[in-house]
Amino acid sequence: MTRWIIFGIIYIFFTIYGFQAVKTATKQQWIYYLYVAVALLVIGNFIYQFAITSEGRVLNPTKSYAFGFLLAFMSFNLVIVPIMLGEDIIRGALGVYDKLVTRESFYLPSRRKFISQIALGLAAIPFTSLLYGMYKGKYNFRVLNYTLHFEDLPDAFDGYRITQLSDIHSGSFDNKKKIEYAIDLVNEQASDVILFTGDMVNNKSSEMEPWRDTFKRLKAKDGKFSVLGNHDYGDYVDWPTAEAKAQNLEDLKTLQKDIGFDLLLNDSRFLEKDGQRLALVGVENWGKGGFKKAGDLQKAKEKITPEDFKILMSHDPSHWEAEVVPDDYHYHLTLSGHTHGMQFGIEIPGWIKWSPVKWRYKQWAGIYEEVGQYINVNRGFGYLGYPGRVGIWPEITVIELKKGKAPQNA
Incomplete structure (x- = not known):
């Protein structure tokens, strides 16, 4: 009061x-x-x-x-x-x-x-x-393209394209045509694989039901993979019973499978091509500042080796500096989301990139590098709280992996 x-x-x-x-x-x-x-x-x-x-x-x-x-x-x-x-x-x-x-x-x-x-x-x-x-800003979808070079990238994956989506927050959507347009835009990128880094809903699995068929249309020849974000667990709902909360999470897992996502829960998969492989690792949500720490990197990496080329999916970027970078395994690329870029800021490529969220997260939008390991923080597909976006637009990320050193003028 x-x-x-x-x-x-x-x-x-x-x-x-x-x-x-x-x-x-x-x-x-x-x-x-x-x-x-x-x-x-x-x-x-x-x-x-x-x-x-x-x-x-x-x-x-x-x-x-x-x-x-x-x-x-x-x-x-x-x-x-x-x-x-x-x-x-x-x-x-x-x-x-x-x-x-x-x-x-x-x-x-x-x-x-x-x-x-x-x-x-x-x-x-x-x-x-x-x-x-x-x-209009909340549906002003932008495709952001990045090219990352790795000397130890398997030859078969030279030119491999990844589309990353994050923070769908389907419970906020109110325009079916705009979402269908965004799905078409994702498919137009014709990437080899689609990776979704968490927060499919705001609170309940039922929020995704009206959008099930729309997101089923997402296509990638090597499949679609996902992890959970902090909102996917239903932690912000006053559930009548613990069983109801647990059932909601199970329903969301089933829904993701029905849409075509292979949900990685502290687990890994291998993408194989011409006898070579790329390790895809996915952890549950792990975040600083009071957010759920269900992510278990040690468990997630049990099936891979230090020599594998590794892509990690982890919803919250605070996980990267806290546990990923110091880990004895070298994670070449980590994909995160969570911050939304606060849905407000100023971005002029090559000139300025600013949002108040930078005071909370050191890595809050775009590509960052530390000791030869990269992270991309996706600005989010949807929105939450403030039903809009100003300056920080909804993002579809396309990352191309290239073999060798980056050009000197890159």
Whole structure:
């Protein structure tokens, strides 16, 4: 209850300052009423969605949109508040100075219209960006291509193509045509194998049922393989019984098999070609910061040898530095996801790659290398929480393996 009261006070404070900016910038009263109506509608819908009985930390599309609209409205006022508050401090200082110097009654100068207009103009940038992210950004699928060179890659796998998907989060989807388009886009890459690195659902296996046939269409000549992510275990649901939770996980495993995924649970497989092989290793979720640590790398590598060329699938990238890189086996390539790139940031290839999530994860998006071992952190296929993406777009990764050293100018 205390956090709701604190949040309410902050919301009212931000809304009042936003209203003051609107009132100073224009004399059109209908705009005042519109602003107040939006403020009440946003907070009313949010309270209604999150105050009703829920199943733990479950976020369905309706709740996600309530959160998204609240985030957009708060971002609007968050820009306004420091500008208007700064002006109020200056106004107050001028009033005090006037009182002390002229010894007349205290006079507080009026707010300046152009300051409010500047504040509203700047506030419109994150506001419209977040709305765009909810309307179109979340399905703005991008294919990212990487070429990685390895001197010990088996000759038969020179030019081998891998498509990585991660963080489907099917419980958030609300547009079948967009998802079908993305599946077609994956198949157009014509990769040799498809690897999915966890979080098929938000919470329950039933979320994937409407999308079963759509994802069955994924094709790769050497098969489709997967691992579990932290959301796949149903840990964020208040299940009526432990048996119900366990059954949900079994249902998800069965569903993945029906879609065509070979689910690796601390296990390995070999991809064979022309008498040579590549080891594919998959661990269950292992993550720092309170996330499930079901992953067992030692168990997963029991069937492989140190000499094998190894690709590891591990949902959470924090596993890489903590256990994978220091391991006595050399894992040439690790594929992860989990971070979503926070679904918000700025990326201009060759210039800048930034997201607030970098303060939590050292490896948060794209390719990283350490002591000759690589990791790719996929930005995610779906979305969770905020029902959109801004600057960090949904990703389909295609990695080509090449034999030999990388070109010097690469």
